[in-house]
Amino acid sequence: MIQLLGDWLPQLLQGVLWTLRLMVLSFALAAVLALPIALARLSANGMLRLLAHLYVELVRGMPSLTLLFLIYFGLPNLGITLRAIDAAVIGLGLNGAAYVSEIYRAGILAIDSGQREAAQMIGMRHRQVLRFVILPQAVRVVLAPLGNFAIALLKDTSVASLISAPEMMLQARDLTSEYFMPLQIYVAVGVMYLLMALPLASLVRFMESRLGAGLPKEKAV
Amino acid sequence: MSEWTRSASMMPELLSALLSGALTTIEITFFSFILATVIGAALAIVQSFPATLPRAVIRVYVEVMRGTPVLTQLFVLYFGLAQIGIKLDPIPVAILGFGINGGALLTEVFRAGLQSVHVGQSEAAFMLGMSRLKALRYVLLPQAMRVVIPPLANYGVGLLKETALASAVAAPELSFYARNLVTKTYLSGPIYVMAATIYIAMSFPLSRLAQHLELRASRGRRAP
Amino acid sequence: MGTHAKGLLKRFCGRKDLNWPPGMTANDLQGLANAPPLITVSNLCKSFGGQPALDNVSLTVAAGERVALIGSSGSGKTTLLRCVAHLEKPTSGEVIVAGRHVGDRIVDGRKIVMLDRQLAEIRTGIGMVFQRFNLFPHLTALENIMLGPLKVLRMKRDEIEPFALELLKKVGLAHKAGAYPEHLSGGQQQRVAIARSLAMRPKLMLFDEATSALDPELVAEVLEVMRQLAAEGMTMLIVTHEMAFAEDVADRIVVMDHGTIVDQGRPADLIANPRHPRTLALLRPKRAANLRSAS
Numbered sequence: 001m002i003q004l005l006g007d008w009l010p011q012l013l014q015g016v017l018w019t020l021r022l023m024v025l026s027f028a029l030a031a032v033l034a035l036p037i038a039l040a041r042l043s044a045n046g047m048l049r050l051l052a053h054l055y056v057e058l059v060r061g062m063p064s065l066t067l068l069f070l071i072y073f074g075l076p077n078l079g080i081t082l083r084a085i086d087a088a089v090i091g092l093g094l095n096g097a098a099y100v101s102e103i104y105r106a107g108i109l110a111i112d113s114g115q116r117e118a119a120q121m122i123g124m125r126h127r128q129v130l131r132f133v134i135l136p137q138a139v140r141v142v143l144a145p146l147g148n149f150a151i152a153l154l155k156d157t158s159v160a161s162l163i164s165a166p167e168m169m170l171q172a173r174d175l176t177s178e179y180f181m182p183l184q185i186y187v188a189v190g191v192m193y194l195l196m197a198l199p200l201a202s203l204v205r206f207m208e209s210r211l212g213a214g215l216p217k218e219k220a221v
Numbered sequence: 222m223s224e225w226t227r228s229a230s231m232m233p234e235l236l237s238a239l240l241s242g243a244l245t246t247i248e249i250t251f252f253s254f255i256l257a258t259v260i261g262a263a264l265a266i267v268q269s270f271p272a273t274l275p276r277a278v279i280r281v282y283v284e285v286m287r288g289t290p291v292l293t294q295l296f297v298l299y300f301g302l303a304q305i306g307i308k309l310d311p312i313p314v315a316i317l318g319f320g321i322n323g324g325a326l327l328t329e330v331f332r333a334g335l336q337s338v339h340v341g342q343s344e345a346a347f348m349l350g351m352s353r354l355k356a357l358r359y360v361l362l363p364q365a366m367r368v369v370i371p372p373l374a375n376y377g378v379g380l381l382k383e384t385a386l387a388s389a390v391a392a393p394e395l396s397f398y399a400r401n402l403v404t405k406t407y408l409s410g411p412i413y414v415m416a417a418t419i420y421i422a423m424s425f426p427l428s429r430l431a432q433h434l435e436l437r438a439s440r441g442r443r444a445p
Numbered sequence: 446m447g448t449h450a451k452g453l454l455k456r457f458c459g460r461k462d463l464n465w466p467p468g469m470t471a472n473d474l475q476g477l478a479n480a481p482p483l484i485t486v487s488n489l490c491k492s493f494g495g496q497p498a499l500d501n502v503s504l505t506v507a508a509g510e511r512v513a514l515i516g517s518s519g520s521g522k523t524t525l526l527r528c529v530a531h532l533e534k535p536t537s538g539e540v541i542v543a544g545r546h547v548g549d550r551i552v553d554g555r556k557i558v559m560l561d562r563q564l565a566e567i568r569t570g571i572g573m574v575f576q577r578f579n580l581f582p583h584l585t586a587l588e589n590i591m592l593g594p595l596k597v598l599r600m601k602r603d604e605i606e607p608f609a610l611e612l613l614k615k616v617g618l619a620h621k622a623g624a625y626p627e628h629l630s631g632g633q634q635q636r637v638a639i640a641r642s643l644a645m646r647p648k649l650m651l652f653d654e655a656t657s658a659l660d661p662e663l664v665a666e667v668l669e670v671m672r673q674l675a676a677e678g679m680t681m682l683i684v685t686h687e688m689a690f691a692e693d694v695a696d697r698i699v700v701m702d703h704g705t706i707v708d709q710g711r712p713a714d715l716i717a718n719p720r721h722p723r724t725l726a727l728l729r730p731k732r733a734a735n736l737r738s739a740s
Contacts, residue, residue: 061420066420182297346581350593
């Protein structure tokens with residue numbers, strides 16, 4: 001068994017790297033895309049609000065697997081063919097953007113309206129208020145939920161194996177077809193995920209305790 | 222002929238196949254939900270007792286389930302157990318897998334619910350001569366439910382979508398049907414759009430219900 | 446003892462007679478003292494994280510006796526009460542209620558653990574009224590009162606409902622049977638809480654600062670119910686800050702300070718003859734007023 005684990009380890013570690021790459025890329029895509037969506041949901045323009053809301057509801061209403069299938073298998077019919085890994089990054093990114101935009105929105109809404117008014121009264125324009133007053137404060141509120149999203153995303157990347165994107169679970173599938181020991185292999189894979197998720201989880205807990213304590217609300221007391 | 226016009230002519234067959242898959246999706250969701258709720262409530266109750274060993278075991282279970290993808294858990298149950306001679310059918314595997322996975326999440330939810338009830342409530346129950354179990358049943362759980370129901374409903378919405386992964390262990394649910402239809406007809410675009418629409422149609426009322434419950438819980442909370 | 450104090454003594458004894466249970470005389474009280482105690486607390490110690498809250502406390506309460514525990518906050522009186530109910534586990538020492546040992550104990554070096562079920566059985570005979578009422582918010586006043594008899598004593602609903610309604614009437618809340626706690630004032634909630642305890646027909650009632658969380662104008666209605674209970678001969682152990690009430694209703698006042706009992710006796714004796722500066726400090730305002738009115 002130890003011998004076998006030694007044989008599998010290089011492939012599993014390769015899987016870890018691929019999984020982390022997939023996670024980081026889709027996280028970045030989600031985090032960036034989410035900002036305009038969140039701002040659109042809070043905008044004064046009714047059309048923008050509606051579109052952003054529709055996006056969030058539609059994406060959150062379907063499984064990420066379905067979204068990946070749509071992108072990977074559906075788009076070629078429109079003449080757009082993507083590599084599996086790209087389809088996975090885009091799918092998980094688009095899916096994640098819907099969730100992250102809600103996190104951003106909650107973060108922005110958590111900032112006291114007095115902040116906005118104070119900034120306006122020193123002559124800032126809407127854009128400046130957002131950029132220099134609201135967003136810097138919202139970042140602190142948003143960090144811990146973003147961490148939780150990252151953990152969920154880490155586990156979600158496993159779905160990408162179902163469109164044969166290279167990551168941990170695909171490596172595991174290759175290994176099982178070679179060694180016919182799915183029990184040991186998938187348990188080993190589970191351990192790998194745990195080793196990635198647990199540090200992330202304690203980081204989130206740390207952020208929750210640190211940033212939670214440093215929020216302006218508590219500071220004022 | 223474009224795939225969309227072709228699929229339009231096949232609409233009835235495609236739709237009825239997908240809808241029968243959707244029924245299995247609902248079936249898996251329903252039974253996993255029940256299983257997860259039972260596991261979550263039971264473990265949270267065990268955790269509320271002072272014995273340390275069961276608490277440690279539950280802690281490990283929760284961390285492992287929350288730290289690994291549900292897809293990996295399904296594969297262990299389906300391919301892994303088959304290797305040691307325990308062959309389960311896809312649908313039971315899916316129900317078991319999602320139930321055990323969700324049980325960990327709901328253990329935390331129920332635990333938070335029980336902790337939200339003021340300690341004076343259990344003291345008052347104890348002074349009426351209630352045992353721990355009676356205090357839980359008649360005093361603590363009814364009050365914890367106020368806190369538990371909104372996240373429970375949200376979990377249900379998430380679960381409905383998560384069951385799509387059951388297609389990977391060949392459970393004949395919506396995603397599985399969609400994939401099969403695609404391999405038969407090559408109409409990937411329209412079929413996946415239809416599948417997505419059915420998922421949205423199922424999850425939308427559920428998430429509305431969840432929102433409603435959340436709103437009601439935050440408004441109508443009785444003082445402890 | 447000065448004449449003032451003698452007058453005071455008379456005054457208090459006189460007033461005590463007003464609250465005497467019907468058909469009971471001073472001789473009966475003497476008899477009570479000889480009966481086996483309902484509560485025996487011996488050498489009780491309790492510390493919280495190394496911080497001692499009770500330091501070798503011993504106390505007995507006879508059946509039918511009303512004992513008031515007074516002392517400044519942090520003196521250990523609430524901890525003592527909660528140890529009697531076993532809501533706090535004593536660090537050492539023992540508590541015996543109605544002849545039964547409460548909590549784990551050590552016999553011949555072996556620890557005998559008290560089962561959840563046995564503890565519940567003992568508590569069935571003890572009523573407790575909390576500072577924060579602790580009514581069950583998901584149940585109406587009537588349901589709060591009936592819950593114990595229904596689920597613990599396994600009585601039938603039609604057996605207990607008339608009694609529960611009678612208790613509600615007794616605490617003056619017959620019209621609030623269907624009300625949820627959130628719709629009751631603090632004083633009303635506390636009266637329902639008392640009725641809830643009484644529904645179990647307890648041998649003993651513990652009151653943990655029952656009026657401390659109440660607005661001043663609501664204190665009297667709760668004290669009135671407690672006074673009535675005392676008059677009926679209920680054994681009561683009362684932690685209170687209401688000195689006038691303690692002097693008036695209690696057969697004995699126990700003064701606590703820094704986790705120990707520093708003084709105790711009949712209210713009149715204590716006032717006339719305080720042996721500890723704490724007693725004086727706690728009872729003096731009242732005493733001064735009485736002296737003034739007596740002269």
